[in-house]
Amino acid sequence: MKINKQEIDQRMQHFETVCRDEGIKLTPQRLEIFREVAQADDHPDAEQIFQRVRGRMPTVSLDTVYRTLWLLNDLGLVVTLGASREPTRFDANLQSHHHFVCGQCGFIRDFYSNDLDAIRLPDLIRSFGEIKATHVEVRGVCRECAVKLRK
Amino acid sequence: MKINKQEIDQRMQHFETVCRDEGIKLTPQRLEIFREVAQADDHPDAEQIFQRVRGRMPTVSLDTVYRTLWLLNDLGLVVTLGASREPTRFDANLQSHHHFVCGQCGFIRDFYSNDLDAIRLPDLIRSFGEIKATHVEVRGVCRECAVKLRK
DNA sequence: TTTAATGCAAAAGATTTGCAACATG
DNA sequence: CATGTTGCAAATCTTTTGCATTAAA
Numbered sequence: 126m127k128i129n130k131q132e133i134d135q136r137m138q139h140f141e142t143v144c145r146d147e148g149i150k151l152t153p154q155r156l157e158i159f160r161e162v163a164q165a166d167d168h169p170d171a172e173q174i175f176q177r178v179r180g181r182m183p184t185v186s187l188d189t190v191y192r193t194l195w196l197l198n199d200l201g202l203v204v205t206l207g208a209s210r211e212p213t214r215f216d217a218n219l220q221s222h223h224h225f226v227c228g229q230c231g232f233i234r235d236f237y238s239n240d241l242d243a244i245r246l247p248d249l250i251r252s253f254g255e256i257k258a259t260h261v262e263v264r265g266v267c268r269e270c271a272v273k274l275r276k
Numbered sequence: 277m278k279i280n281k282q283e284i285d286q287r288m289q290h291f292e293t294v295c296r297d298e299g300i301k302l303t304p305q306r307l308e309i310f311r312e313v314a315q316a317d318d319h320p321d322a323e324q325i326f327q328r329v330r331g332r333m334p335t336v337s338l339d340t341v342y343r344t345l346w347l348l349n350d351l352g353l354v355v356t357l358g359a360s361r362e363p364t365r366f367d368a369n370l371q372s373h374h375h376f377v378c379g380q381c382g383f384i385r386d387f388y389s390n391d392l393d394a395i396r397l398p399d400l401i402r403s404f405g406e407i408k409a410t411h412v413e414v415r416g417v418c419r420e421c422a423v424k425l426r427k
Numbered sequence: 428t429t430t431a432a433t434g435c436a437a438a439a440g441a442t443t444t445g446c447a448a449c450a451t452g
Numbered sequence: 453c454a455t456g457t458t459g460c461a462a463a464t465c466t467t468t469t470g471c472a473t474t475a476a477a
Contacts, residue, residue: 150451150456186459191442207358212441225404234404253376253385254418261412267405301431301476337434363466
């Protein structure tokens with residue numbers, strides 16, 4: 126959780142606004158769960174978020190975490206990442222950004238690039254449907270795993 | 277399964293070569309499973325591949341399909357896709373290509389673009405690890421789902 | 428013949444659901 | 453107060469594992 130406080134507050138703000146606009150109830154569980162995703166920079170999965178929220182709110186249940194996460198996803202407040210061979214992970218960073226994913230251990234690292242953000246997609250794609258977001262996924266082997274593989 | 281026969285044969289050829297080079301046994305199950313992925317263009321998941329192979333080889337088991345698929349992945353013969361909220365899907369297309377993914381139904385459509393293939397990544401990324409592949413993922417809502425959502 | 432791969436059944440892991448109790452707007 | 457949300461427990465779905473049997477090289 127290395128996201129700065131100001132950014133977190135801004136995300137919380139946005140979350141509350143969206144909920145009010147959509148007529149979705151702001152329960153303490155939702156607030157805690159969203160806060161946890163909003164302040165995480167490691168793309169945690171549902172189980173990890175559950176454990177972290179549990180620290181502050183011992184009565185939350187895992188199924189509420191799942192329900193909330195997918196709700197957030199439907200509201201466009203978080204985005205999912207399918208790391209290879211691992212459970213779905215969640216990301217509250219709505220800025221345009223890209224990912225490096227280690228195919229061995231699932232490590233994900235964000236990176237930013239104006240060049241990549243400026244990508245122009247082939248016109249053909251509009252015939253597939255409506256475009257919501259575009260991001261570049263770089264697959265590789267992270268430093269740590271590269272060492273292990275050398276053995 | 278709309279991949280043309282020549283391309284399928286080429287993929288099978290490559291598969292057999294890699295297996296021999298790596299000292300991996302060419303069993304009838306592996307041949308059938310790989311063929312099924314090689315000729316599919318709809319990015320099927322393990323269960324779908326299992327059902328299709330089963331048609332021709334009624335005795336294969338689902339766990340062999342899983343084991344084989346991950347083996348193929350480790351060998352670099354297929355690539356995985358984590359469509360949102362769905363089981364892992366597999367793709368034997370090793371050409372550089374990109375994906376349009378529908379966040380509602382998981383529909384995935386390939387597309388090609390020389391411009392996108394020519395993407396230059398920030399140098400920073402090399403510090404994360406070794407790069408194996410880069411692809412662009414476009415998220416959106418496919419035509420069919422757009423209609424449903426309008427209701 | 429040696430070693431690896433298969434099938435089966437059972438286990439583990441991830442995610443979802445039904446429902447009664449409860450809290451938000 | 454009405455309706456949506458929660459927690460619990462149970463169910464479901466996906467994926468993995470142990471082990472005896474079988475088959476490839």
